[in-house]
Amino acid sequence: MVSISKKDLFQAKLTGNLINLENQLQNYFTNSNNLSDFTQDETKNNLHTLTKIYLYQRKYDEAKQLINSILEAKITLLGEENHEVVFILENLAFITYLETYYPFFQDATEAKKLYLKLLAIQKQLYGQNSLKIVQTLIVIGVISTQQEAPAFLAQALHICDSTLTDNDIELAYFLWQIGSALFDKCYFFGAESSELEYIEVVLTESLEICQKYLPESHPLFISCMINLAEAKHHLTHYESAEKLLRKSLAEYEKRFYPFHPQIFNLRYNLIVNLQMQSKHEELVELKKIQDNYREYHEKRIKGIVFSVPDVDTTLYPIEDILTEEDQELDFDFANEYQKMIEKQREYLSQDNFYVANSLENSAYENLRKSELFLLNEVETLFLRALQIKGKILGHNHDEVLDILASLAYVYELQQDQDSYELCSQEIAKLKMTK
Template identity: 25%
Template sequence: MASTDNLNQLEPTFMYTQLFKEILLDIEYGDTAIKDLAACCREVFSGNTIELQTINEFGRDYRPQQAIWWYTRECFTYKMLNQALRNMDADIIINMGFFLRDVHQQIQQLHEQQVSSYGGKPFLVYRGQGLMKTDFEKLQEAKSGLMSFNNFLSTSKDKEVSLEFAGRASSKPDMVGIFFIMSIDPCLKSTPFASIKEVSYFKEEDEILFSMHTVFRVNAMKQMDSKNQLYQVELELTSDDDQQLRSLTDRIREEAGGNTGWQRLGKLLLTTGKFDKAEELYNVLLEQTSDENEKAFYYNQLGYVKDDQGDYEKAIWYYEKALEICQKTLPSNHPSLATSYNNIGSVYSKMGEYSKALSFYEKALEIWQKTLPSNHPDLASSYNNKGNVYDNMGEYSKALSYYEKALEIKQKNLPSNHPSLATSYSNIGLVYDNMGEYSKALSSQKKALEIYQKALPSNHPLLATSYNNIGNVHGSMGEYSKALSYYEKALEIRQKTLPSNHPDLAISYNNIGLVYKNMGEYSKALSFYEKAFEIDQKALPSNPPLLATSYNNIGNVHGSMGEYSKALSYYEKALEIKQKTLPSNHPSLATSYNNIGSVYSKMGEYSKALSYYEKALEIWQKTLPSNHPSLAISYNNIGLVYKNMGEYSKALSFYEKALEIWQKTLLSNHPYLATSYNNIGLVYKNMGEYSKALSYYEKALEIRQETLPSNHPDLATSYNNIGFVFENMKDYSKALSYFERALDIKQRALPPTHPSIKNVKESIEILKQEMKKNSG
């Protein structure tokens, strides 16, 4: 069932199960198909003696002309097939492919024999069933819109029997009973249906069975009881469909093309994110073929699988096997060679080997530009990949230019809800996020998510990526609770669909760790970072940049907890990896220099801190736009060192440069602005200009109270700083009040050994002595 504001919209699973059906109807099944299904079912129902007896009977006696008899028998066939079609369980759908085909073909044959008996007149059938309350809400939203049944649909001509089914379902607390009244026009060109009385297991039932993918118009809905648990819903069989979904279906059908049904099935499995099943299928097909071109195709597809599973070294091995065959059998400018170069480049990019990636991408682009029309989708893929490398290399304007070229081609060639368009919007959003243009980034990422939600199954890995990207933007904007919500959605999908050591899981754990760190919940942050670190260690040596990220993140938490030597050790490990794998002016190196500078600053080693901060600034000035937030961080950090060295005018100059950038690029309540106001206040306080200091400190506190949890360490910093100003202004009672608020937060948020707790306690002690002196 499906509905949105567009009444003619159906859910993406309708399209994918329809494509699975088309392919499975086209496949030639061998003699072992029945035995293989029986073996699979024995595993599912092991320990269930009655079902096992029925399965043995099926394996021994099944014939295609008995398909409906077996389908209507209350046993494993009906349960497994419809559940698999509802949940789009590719594994079971494929195992039951021959049975699905036989049931469909028998319905079709009966329909052709019976259609004239209806005399062209509409008639009613009934169905009683229970719906989960969440599904019932979707049905209510679909009123006047379309509703689909992706599975085979059993209906009855007996109204009372169907009403009894609905009534029984309504007695369950989590269900709503639905009594469907369905108007059927036999003249419509729609899904085949047939009276199965003569071929059913239950001959006494007057059942009309519809094949898969019936589409109805939801006409009316009314409550039938006082408890809000039983509803009558009137449906009308229709030949209408979701026009947008139809054009996307046509496109994906074309993309899942192949010489055989099995090849098409493999491509569709990849499209739907069923990588393990695709791998299993391609390995079988590879073993069965002796044709070199087919081998190259299967190696290439296995490369896709390994790439998506995050096993980059195996992906390259498969892609190179495909390339080797293509180089022997094809001319040097054949598009298939370009595909191989492109795929190898894609893996090197993910491994952080950007110059290698670029070299392969350029080989691919050179062939495609010579052999393809200028708006061919493969050119879009090439531009997209080059954009990705430039993005990773920190060359954001080049990246944006290539991503926009790719988008332009896709917009000309693809339906407006094609997942590949979403990928382009997502990539453009990533660049805008890196450039600090957060509103543009959010807009692009939301366009991507909207398309993915329309076009993909609800647990597809690309949806997880989309949630993750939106979380990143909210995190960049300082909206931590929103970021956490999106990161958790991404993690939920990844935990369901990916192997436990997949790099994307590490990315999810890292991102959740970062949010907790920014919210001051350090033990939670460390727990998530360590989960990511565990995965990243296993990924070496195929993905060193991920390990560097993990070292860096764990360093961040130790730094925030005041464990500076531990932080320094992790930051230096991260830097060492980056220096080996990245170009010398990569922005990620600047991040490492900046982090090391930050630790030295906290340890009071100001000349070392300044040296690292200046290295970071030099890289950022070369690679980023002049108002990029990372430059502001750099100016801010250098300002902090000068402040600690007592060079207040220099400090003020750098702090004001930082503030100017943040005011231009961030929301007015962004935590970075609070940091900026706080730092400028600190300089004025050290210069003895207490009223100016107080004004800036209060601006910082206002933002922090608005945006941070009540026990965030940055709030404690604000209270502490305001306390110092009041102490210097001799207003001791106000000073004490602010110091005590600061201490309360720090004791709740930080480990008891954290140096800043000791510092606040000392400040309170000194203040109390001062108050005693004055009262004496």
């Protein structure tokens, strides 16, 4: 049996040295004797770990090829409607979706087909109203169009309300995801007031559970407050939104450095809120802090604050900029889009501050969306930014420590206590070397 400890995986993630672990797990799964072992937790954990290792390295094709081979062998052996097939299909659908997500959001049709197939098998195995299908329904809702999404999310909400009690943290997680997914759909397509009121009820219920059983510093608690504040703001419940924004901002300021992008976003939302209430006197200090952040951010992008003159912060080489003649040509989307993706991925493989900051900003944006299954993508983006900045700045630099703090926040939100503690220990150890 292959056994990879949480500590081994954590250190490999920080350094980017994942090849050895990948090889161990590949050898394990290429042994045909292991195909019948998915009833064992260790085999399940190994497949899940290997899937994540592929994701950290963005080896989507290798991951899909391996998981597909295991899936086909398992279906041949046991048939399609089987608990082990469900577990393997979950991994395949998950990695197929994330492949389309970054750096450009692409067509998720293939991933949606896999999730719908997974949903059909889950319903056959577990029943129409089983909690085991809730996360699948939420993911399908996120992938679907504005018109299709509410039906899947409403079904997920019905199962939660009829199955879970009001003191269950799991219910709070599901409600948070459902409400946030609905809000994103409504936000971009012009929501009716009634839709927002429905979202407000869902997120309020989630927050009430958090208030009973979690500290205000818990990431789920903070995320609920932030999303509920945004919903209330759009409903013109400005005073209620202001209270939630101030609490969220205070908790973030305790956890992160003053110029953290998420703090900047919260402060901006609070400024807009106060403007809507005509609280002009309270805006002066907030705007001053915000202006200081903008100045800092401009220097950060240029590499000035790091005193490293050789850092390349150019987004694209000058020769890649289109000429006037090029701009007149018709853009062949079908042929050129994949080239754009490959070019962007090639650029993101570079080690410079602009890339690191772009990765961080994407991570914060994904984190804002409050889609629990995207936290693996958030973790991947933070890890890549961490590796770049660790090389350039040194591992005990404040910027690096702050990314580690963001990682710890993600692990806490995932309820991955082991990784959270390892991350906290790493932060404490590096602070001792400053």
